[in-house]
Each structure stands twice: as structure tokens, then as C-alpha cells.
Amino acid sequence: MRIALDAMGGDFAPGPIIAGALQAVQSDTELSVVLVGDKDQIDHHIQGQPHSDRIKVFHCTQAIGMEESPVDGLRKKPDNSISRCWQLLCQKEVDGIVSAGNTGAMVAGGMFTRRFLKNVKRPGIAAVMPTKKGFCVLIDVGANTQPKAEHLYQYGVMGSLFARRILGHENPKIGLMNVGSEEAKGNSLAKETLALFNSSPSKSSFIGNIEGRDIHQGVAEVVVCDGFVGNVVLKVCEGLYQYLMEVTTQEILGCLNQEKDLAKNALKQLASKYDYSEFGGAPLLGIDGVCIICHGSSKDRAIKNALLLAAKYARLKLNDLIVSELELAPSLAVNL
Amino acid sequence: MRIALDAMGGDFAPGPIIAGALQAVQSDTELSVVLVGDKDQIDHHIQGQPHSDRIKVFHCTQAIGMEESPVDGLRKKPDNSISRCWQLLCQKEVDGIVSAGNTGAMVAGGMFTRRFLKNVKRPGIAAVMPTKKGFCVLIDVGANTQPKAEHLYQYGVMGSLFARRILGHENPKIGLMNVGSEEAKGNSLAKETLALFNSSPSKSSFIGNIEGRDIHQGVAEVVVCDGFVGNVVLKVCEGLYQYLMEVTTQEILGCLNQEKDLAKNALKQLASKYDYSEFGGAPLLGIDGVCIICHGSSKDRAIKNALLLAAKYARLKLNDLIVSELELAPSLAVNL
Numbered sequence: 001m002r003i004a005l006d007a008m009g010g011d012f013a014p015g016p017i018i019a020g021a022l023q024a025v026q027s028d029t030e031l032s033v034v035l036v037g038d039k040d041q042i043d044h045h046i047q048g049q050p051h052s053d054r055i056k057v058f059h060c061t062q063a064i065g066m067e068e069s070p071v072d073g074l075r076k077k078p079d080n081s082i083s084r085c086w087q088l089l090c091q092k093e094v095d096g097i098v099s100a101g102n103t104g105a106m107v108a109g110g111m112f113t114r115r116f117l118k119n120v121k122r123p124g125i126a127a128v129m130p131t132k133k134g135f136c137v138l139i140d141v142g143a144n145t146q147p148k149a150e151h152l153y154q155y156g157v158m159g160s161l162f163a164r165r166i167l168g169h170e171n172p173k174i175g176l177m178n179v180g181s182e183e184a185k186g187n188s189l190a191k192e193t194l195a196l197f198n199s200s201p202s203k204s205s206f207i208g209n210i211e212g213r214d215i216h217q218g219v220a221e222v223v224v225c226d227g228f229v230g231n232v233v234l235k236v237c238e239g240l241y242q243y244l245m246e247v248t249t250q251e252i253l254g255c256l257n258q259e260k261d262l263a264k265n266a267l268k269q270l271a272s273k274y275d276y277s278e279f280g281g282a283p284l285l286g287i288d289g290v291c292i293i294c295h296g297s298s299k300d301r302a303i304k305n306a307l308l309l310a311a312k313y314a315r316l317k318l319n320d321l322i323v324s325e326l327e328l329a330p331s332l333a334v335n336l
Numbered sequence: 337m338r339i340a341l342d343a344m345g346g347d348f349a350p351g352p353i354i355a356g357a358l359q360a361v362q363s364d365t366e367l368s369v370v371l372v373g374d375k376d377q378i379d380h381h382i383q384g385q386p387h388s389d390r391i392k393v394f395h396c397t398q399a400i401g402m403e404e405s406p407v408d409g410l411r412k413k414p415d416n417s418i419s420r421c422w423q424l425l426c427q428k429e430v431d432g433i434v435s436a437g438n439t440g441a442m443v444a445g446g447m448f449t450r451r452f453l454k455n456v457k458r459p460g461i462a463a464v465m466p467t468k469k470g471f472c473v474l475i476d477v478g479a480n481t482q483p484k485a486e487h488l489y490q491y492g493v494m495g496s497l498f499a500r501r502i503l504g505h506e507n508p509k510i511g512l513m514n515v516g517s518e519e520a521k522g523n524s525l526a527k528e529t530l531a532l533f534n535s536s537p538s539k540s541s542f543i544g545n546i547e548g549r550d551i552h553q554g555v556a557e558v559v560v561c562d563g564f565v566g567n568v569v570l571k572v573c574e575g576l577y578q579y580l581m582e583v584t585t586q587e588i589l590g591c592l593n594q595e596k597d598l599a600k601n602a603l604k605q606l607a608s609k610y611d612y613s614e615f616g617g618a619p620l621l622g623i624d625g626v627c628i629i630c631h632g633s634s635k636d637r638a639i640k641n642a643l644l645l646a647a648k649y650a651r652l653k654l655n656d657l658i659v660s661e662l663e664l665a666p667s668l669a670v671n672l
Contacts, residue, residue: 069518104516132579142515146523179478179567180440182405187482187564212571216579228523229565231515235548236569237576243468243552244580248606252588255602259595266591270584 001030001311003290004094005303007037008063008081009101011296014038017100018045020303024311025054027304031311034058034094036081060084063101066296070104074112082109089289090115096290096310098281100298106291107143107284115288117319119326122147123286124155124227125293126162127234128279133218135279137163137172142231143284149192152176152224154326156202158285159222161321166312167221174202175210175220177229185209189226201328241274280305283313285322290314337366337647339626340430341639343373344399344417345437347632350374353436354381356639360647361390363640367647370394370430372417396420399437402632406440410448418445425625426451432626432646434617436634442627443479443620451624453655455662458483459622460491460563461629462498463570464615469554471615473499473508478567479620485528488512488560490662492538494621495558497657502648503557510538511546511556513565521545525562537664577610616641619649621658626650 005021007014014037021033032054035042039059046052062080064073074083085097086109099106110123124140124147139159144151156174163172176193178186183194186209197206210219212233225233245267252263272278280302281294290313292306341357343350350373357369368390371378375395382388398416400409410419421433422445435442446459460476460483475495480487492510499508512529514522519530522545533542546555548569561569581603588599608614616638617630626649628642 069520071520132582145515177568179481179564184405184407190564212568212573213575213578215572216575225568228515228526229568232513232548232561232565232569233572236551236572237548239549239552240573240576241580242549244577244610246468247609248580248584248603251602251606252599255598256592256595257598259592262591262593263588263599266587267584270587273583274580 001314002032002034002094003307003310004034004036004058004085004088004097005307006081006085006097006099006101007035007042009099010294010298011066012299013100014041015045016299017303018042019300020298021055021307022046022049022051023300023304024307025051028308028311031307032056033307034088036060036084036088037063058084058088064105066102068102068105070102070108073102073105074108082106086110086113089291095314096292098292098294098303098306098310100294100296100303103142103293103296106293110284110287110291116286117288117326118323120154120286120322122151122154123284124151124158125282126159126285127230127282128167129215129237130274131216131218134169135167136215136218136221136223137167138215138223138225138230138234139285140225140227140230141234141282142227145226145228145231147189147226149189149196152189152193152226153196153200153202154286156197156206156222156224157325157329158322159224160202160205161318161325162283162285163221165316165318165321166309169221171205172221173219174206174222174224175214176208177223177225178209178211180211181209183208193224245271278305280307280309283309288319337650338368338370338430339643339646340370340372340394340421340424340433341643342417342421342433342435342437343371343378345435346630346634347402348635349436350377351381352635353639354378355636356634357391357643358382358385358387359636359640360643361387364644364647367643368392369643370424372396372420372424373399394420394424400441402438404438404441406438406444409438409441410444418442422446422449425627431650432628434628434630434639434642434646436630436632436639439478439629439632442629446620446623446627452622453624454659456490456622456658458487458490459620460487460494461618462495462621463566463618464503465551465573466610467552467554470505471503472551472554472557472559473503474551474559474561474566474570475621476561476563476566477570477618478563481562481564481567483525483562485525485532488525488529488562489532489536489538490622492533492542492558492560493661493665494658495560496538496541497654497661498619498621499557501652501654501657502645505557507541508557509543509555510541510558510560511543511550513559513561514545514547516547517545519544529560581607614641616645619645624655
């Protein structure tokens, strides 16, 4: 299994990114990683490290900044590390790609290649979120901010396979993000999408509309929403989580005396349960190949996990399952 | 100041709702409350209570259930408490109305009356949310799930006056909820709305696009978004808050011994800081009159605060300020 890793992408690149690659090849003996980036900056991080024989470098001279306009970056920097990752994937030099760099550029890079799986209209980003009942998939979280109902339907199918094969949910329930549970609720996109699911082969696993507060209750293992809503939801959760942990830490530690250290440990435990780096990244589902998009603030642990996730995804041949499942809906596929 | 209160609305109606009214008239000596609902169920709660001379009952025989279809409820139950509240407002019998009942029916009731302030195209619900830097207003959270850019612009103007006069922010900054900060980000609604703000008299207080994680950082005092997104965000925050508080309480209390009670108190303190009942309800801005929509699970404290908020809103003549401010944008007003 060969995965290309954007060594220049992320707030802390390249040091912790490369460290994550070294940890991943150590943990998965069948994995080799192609570090894509500036050879000079990369080489000294890997020289003499254990298992570095399964690390290769693909040199490129440019990198797109985290805040740079994705389209500008891709156009004006032809030798950037994200485009080179996509190039390696398209040429089948690697099975998958991983980047903690500019998310917009990663998605736009994928859109430019147009290497979508058969019948897939638009890829979507699947974020894994913790709930009371384990992990759920929120799809799409920003690849497609103006989707059609058919796109959301496909996100449900793809997200469901991801939830089953990767997260281990035997019969994942699909919920449609809406403003209420009644059938007549929501905007026209939500109403059309509801009708589409109800007349599809996925009807039996579709539980209809769900509300914002249902996500963390674990009501559905797959939450389908348009990329605008999903992106806002994901970032609101990040922000609220951070805010609440800060005030909680302050209030709790401020009131304790002897048992302050016990509470500190409990809070650390808590953070590790909610930590996005457990999953290490969000797959862009619908691409012919594996593409994992990591948080900009990813460090070694997140990158390691993202690489292992990419390898698992490729080994399970999840994309073949997606293609088969979408073919089960021939009437829909024709209409899309 | 006379405020009508839907005595039949909410998960705990009518007992705690009426208790909230009694507390409110005790706290505000200029306030009188009209309890709208079944006289038989109401009377024994108020008999002999202090200040009940400033509590009147407006009898009606029906109530719309919390889960009932709003449109069906309003049509099939002509003598329901929500419609009666709106009727009292339209006939200028009261200065404002408050309900913890079926939110959809409250909003639909307002839409049916068409009593909007001059130049207002669509009313929007403004939810007050805690942030690192005090409270902010999120508008709209569900009155208008398929808005136009002009509606969002008006939400910014109305939300800004609310933030200034009610929340006490001297120069509230307005942010547009989007998937990234760059100008080119988002769906067509977000792009149009950005352009509208940038060419409006509100330009100086408009800080452009903000992201989900900015809300709780307190980046803006007014966060403008479409009602679909706002509703999902508000409910996601409620759900995540509840989830995190549950797991935090479990983890922290599970690890402590002697100082368990200290931690319990700190967690209670925390809950009261984040508690929506501090604000007691979300105003439906843009209505000719005052309309406060409370959470279905509101108890006495939330209802009391909502009544006091309604009275404050009416006294400050916030609606006159909204009308003046919208008239300052004549070119926009004509185009709307």
C-alpha cells in the first residue's frame, strides 16, 4: 500500500507531518509513504530513522499557503505539493493521498482531476464525529456548498458504506439534517432530498429528518447535509468544544485544592475521547482513489492515523463497494 | 406595559409558566401579564398569590401540541392560545407576546398576521448565545429557511440594534456565517449577501465572512445566517453542550473523592452561565409589536426572564429604531 503525504501542508509542516509518516510505517509494515515536498527540508527528518526505507520523497518546489486562495494557488504554483499528490494518484503511482494543507486546494485539486468514481456526480467530505453512541459520519462538510438532492442522496450511500466498513456500524441509519422532524420541514433542497431517499434502495436504512441536537445523541450513524451546513456545523462544534473545555477547566480547577491533579487527568482523558486526531482526517468520498483531508493543526498523531486510515480504506476496497451500491439504484443513476 | 403569555405552551405548561408570570410581575412593578389559556386550569395557580392583581386571564379552549403540525394546528384549532396571543397583539390589547409553545406555530401565526414593521420583508428569530466575550445574537434561527440576501441584510440591521440596546454592546460587529473568510467563499446566497452588506450603510460595522468556530470566540456580536443554518447551529450547540456536560460531569466526578461536592458546585455554576434561560427567549424581530419565543423546556425562570425581556424591548421602543435604521437604506428598501 503506497500513500502520498503532502509534507508541506498544515500549520506545523514539515516536522510533525514527517514524524507522523515515520510512526505510520512503523505501525503498518505493509505501508510505504511518499513524502511530497521540498527534498531539502524533508531529508534530514528521515535520515537514519527506523523504517525510513519505506519512505520515499517526491520533490517539488512549491507549496500553497494555508490562507491562500485555493484556485489562485493551484494556478500560479504548478509545482505545488497538493497538485503533485493528485498527480501521483491520477497516475496510479499511489493508492491514496493525505494532506493537512489548504482544504480548499485539496478539494479543488480533486475537482480539477474529475477522477470521480463511476456514477458519482460530486465527491463529498465525510467528517467523523463523536456521539453518545460511538462515532457518526457527517457528510458533506464543505466540498459542495450548493448541492443538488441527488448529491445528498449519494452522500448517504457513500457515508453509509464508510460507517459500516470503517467505523464498524453493522446497520448504519441515515438521517437528513433538517430544522425539524416533520416531512414538510425545511428548504426545498431538504424536501427534495427526503423524497429521493424515500423512493430509493436506501429507504430501509433512512430514518428521515433529524435535528441539530440529534447528532450528539447518536440518533443516526450517517448525517447527510449540504456542504455549507456541514462545514458550519463542524466548525461550530470545534469552537464550542474548545470554549467549553476552557471554561470548564478554569471553573473546575479554580475550585479544587488537593484533588486538582486528578481533575486535570480526567479533563485530559476527556479531550482524547473527543479529539479529532483519533480519526486523523476526513475522507473525500467519491474520488477514484483514496483522499484524506486532515485538519490544518494536525500533528504527528493525527497524520499517523490519517495514513493508517488511508491504507485501511484502500485495503477494504471501499470504492468498489461504493460503485456497486450506486449501481443498485439504476433509475436514480440515470437521472442524476 | 402589558404582555400576553401563552399559558398552555411548553413542555411543562401551565404550572411553571404561570409561576414565571407571577415572578415577573413581582420583579417589574410596571408590568401586567395576560395569561392566555384555559381559565379553569389557570385560576387556581394565581388565586391568592402576591401581585396577582396585575395578572389577567384571557380564556381560550384550545392549545396546539408541541409536536403538532403548525399549519394544521392553526387551521383546525381556531381558539388556540397562540392565535389568541397574536390576536391580542394585532388589536393592540398588549405590547408583546411570549410563548414556550410550538415554535413553528408561533412563527406561522406571525406570518399569517402580516403585521411586519415598515420595510421589513421577513421577520427573523434572534437567538442569544454565550461567547468568550459576552453574548452574541445569531439571526435567523428558523423563521425563514429559504431567505434572500435582502432578508439577511435586514437581519443584520435588526440584530445589530438588538445587540446594542438589549445586550449593551456599544458598536456591535456584524459577521456573515460562511464556510471561510475569503470573499469568494460559500454558496450564491452568501456571496450576494456579502456584496449587499458591503454596499450598504451598515458597511462600517460589517466584518465580512466568519466561520463556525468564530461564534464562540466572540468575533462578532451579530452573526447573520439563513434560518436553516441558524436553526441547525443552535440545536447542534444545545446538543453538544448537553453531551459534553454529561461526559464531563461523569469523568470529573468519577475521579474525585473528598472534593466531589466542590466540583459539583463548579459544574452547576458553569451550567448557569451557559443556560439559555438567562435570556429566556428569542425575539422574532421585524414584527410590529414584541414577540418572544421561548424554548419548549422553559420553566419559571426562563418565562420570567422572557417577560422582562419583552417589557424592556417595548420600553426601549426598539421597533421604532429598527424602522428608522431601515429607512436609512432607501436604495436597498426600494429594491427589496
